[in-house]
Amino acid sequence: MLKITMTKIFLCLFLCLPALAQATEETPEAVAKAYIAASTASDWSKATSYLDPEALVSFKRMFGEIMKLDKKNEAGKELFGLKNNAEFEQLSGEQVFTKIMEILLASVPQLKQMLSGAQNTIIGQVAEGSDIVHIVYRMNLKIENAPISKVEVMTLKKVGSSWRLQLSGEMEGAITAMAQAMAEEAQEDSAKKPAAPKKTVRKQ
Numbered sequence: 001m002l003k004i005t006m007t008k009i010f011l012c013l014f015l016c017l018p019a020l021a022q023a024t025e026e027t028p029e030a031v032a033k034a035y036i037a038a039s040t041a042s043d044w045s046k047a048t049s050y051l052d053p054e055a056l057v058s059f060k061r062m063f064g065e066i067m068k069l070d071k072k073n074e075a076g077k078e079l080f081g082l083k084n085n086a087e088f089e090q091l092s093g094e095q096v097f098t099k100i101m102e103i104l105l106a107s108v109p110q111l112k113q114m115l116s117g118a119q120n121t122i123i124g125q126v127a128e129g130s131d132i133v134h135i136v137y138r139m140n141l142k143i144e145n146a147p148i149s150k151v152e153v154m155t156l157k158k159v160g161s162s163w164r165l166q167l168s169g170e171m172e173g174a175i176t177a178m179a180q181a182m183a184e185e186a187q188e189d190s191a192k193k194p195a196a197p198k199k200t201v202r203k204q
Helices: 002-014 028-040 044-050 053-069 075-080 085-090 093-107 110-116 169-192
Strands: 119-128 132-143 146-159 162-165
Touching (some): 028 044, 028 119, 028 132, 028 162, 053 085, 053 093, 053 169, 075 085, 075 093, 093 110, 110 132
Antiparallel strands (some): 146 162
């Protein structure tokens, strides 16, 4: 369950971005292309520079909630390669993003092959005010040799003089689903624990 959800998060973060034409100025399209290039090269530190800093803070906060729900103290090790969950607070949003990507590619090698064959075609873009742009595109890829084609939307926000990628609602939903799954698992473990024996009081 956890691996499936994490794979879905990865797809939302990476595949839901179009492979765009070359551009010289920092347009939304150029930023997305730069992110794609860095991600394809597995240069996740560079890739994070194209994400909205506020989105990275939110990204870390969502996983922080998962850390709190993990009573077994294993999520930090499984998701980020940490010794324990306490080390999570020392990570920046950029480091959380980078570690998630590195762990996922290492644990699911098929993702690399799937990403290398993905093809994306822009259909158009819609401006929402002066600082939000939604890019509509068709994504074509293969999962276990099964072709998949779907229309997706990517959102970029103006941050200063730059455009930066936002977290998708689908990705946030996947993280929320993971947190709920861990909460339910914690409740089940708690219900399985035998009740503490009652102390008998001897009458004097």
